[in-house]
C-alpha cells in the first residue's frame with residue numbers, strides 16, 4: 239500500500255531541509271489521536287474511515303494491542319519532554335473507541351499518564367457515536383476527567399438519514415439516550431460538544447435547534463468529505479453556493495439570537511480570524527496543524543480525514559516501535575500542514591480571503607495529478623460564508639463606533655484582517 243503523497247503530487251516534492259535551512263521550524267505535536275479500536279458499531283454511509291477511498295481499516299487489528307499502547311505512551315512522553323511541553327491532549331478515537339471496553343481504555347490512559355508524569359500533564363478526550371455511553375464508561379471518564387464529544391446530525395430524520403446500525407435501523411434514539419446520561423448530573427461537566435456533518439437535505443435551523451436540546455458547549459459543523467476527484471454530494475463544479483447558503487442560514491440564526499446559547503466552532507473561528515486571531519481547528523485559517531494520529535497497528539499517521547482522498551493518503555511509513563514522533567515533524571506531508579501560506583496554490587495565494595479561509599480543510603483540496611495544492615472543492619461556499627460573516631461583523635463594528643462617537647466616548651480602533659474582499663475563481 240502506498241503511504242503519504244504520490245511522488246508527483248504536492249507535497250511529496252516539498253523540500254523540508256531547504257525550509258529548515260531558511261529558518262522555518264516545525265510546530266511540536268500537542269494533540270495525539272489514538273485509534274484505540276478500528277471497527278464501529280454503526281454503519282454510517284458517509285464515513286471517511288469505511289466508505290471512502292482508503293480501505294486500510296480492513297487490515298487493522300480490531301483493538302490497539304497493549305505493547306502498541308505502551309510504545310505510544312512512551313513516544314508521547316518522549317516528544318513532550320524533547321519539546322519542553324508541560325501539557326498534551328490525548329484523544330481516544332476509532333472507529334468507535336467505546337468498543338475497546340472500560341478495562342482497555344483505563345489501561346491506555348494509565349499508560350499515557352504514567353509515562354508522562356510527573357512533569358507532563360495529560361488531558362484526555364474521547365470522540366464517540368454515543369450509542370454505548372453507559373454508567374461504567376461515564377464513571378471511568380469522570381475518574382480520569384475525560385471530555386466526551388458525541389456525533390449527532392440534528393433531529394431524528396436528519397440523523398438517521400446516514401447514521402444507521404449495520405442492520406439499517408436509525409441510531410438517533412440510542413444516541414439520544416446516551417446523551418441524556420452524559421448530560422445529566424454528575425457527568426454533565428464531561429460533555430465537550432456535538433459534531434455534525436452537514437446534509438443539504440436537512441433544514442439548517444431545525445438541525446441546529448435540535449442539537450440545542452442537549453445544551454452543548456460547542457457544535458462543530460463538518461462539511462461532508464470530498465475533493466475535486468470525488469465531489470461532495472450536492473456540490474456541482476460551478477459557482478453555486480449550496481453549502482455556503484446552508485451555513486449562512488445557521489449563522490444568522492445563531493448570531494442573531496438574543497443570547498449566545500452555544501459556540502459554533504466554524505463561526506467562532508471565522509470571527510476570530512477576521513479579528514486577526516488564530517483558528518482553533520483545521521476547517522479554516524492557516525494555523526499550523528499540530529496533531530498526530532497513531533493507528534491501531536502502531537503506524538504513525540496524519541489526520542485521518544485524509545483517508546477520503548486516496549488509499550494511503552494519511553500514511554507516513556513510520557511506526558511507534560521504531561520512530562520517535564520527532565521524525566514525523568519533518569515528513570513532507572506533515573510539514574506541509576505547518577507552513578501556512580507556503581502550502582497554498584497560486585489561486586489561493588492571490589485570494590483576498592486566504593488568511594481567513596486558508597483554502598479550507600486540507601482533505602477538500604485534493605485533485606489527482608496536483609495533490610493538495612488546490613483551492614478547496616468548497617471554494618464558492620467558503621467565499622459565501624466568509625464574506626457574509628465579514629459583512630455582518632463590519633456592520634456591527636461600524637454601529638459600535640457610531641454609538642461611541644455619538645456618546646462622546648471616542649472610538650477604539652478594531653481592524654478586520656481582510657485586506658480586501660476580492661476573491662479568485664475556484665479550481
Ligand code: SF4
Pocket residue numbers: 585586589590591592595596597598613614616617618620621661662663664
Ligand atoms: S480561492 Fe477559494 S479556497 Fe482559496 S483561499 Fe480563496 S476562498 Fe479559500
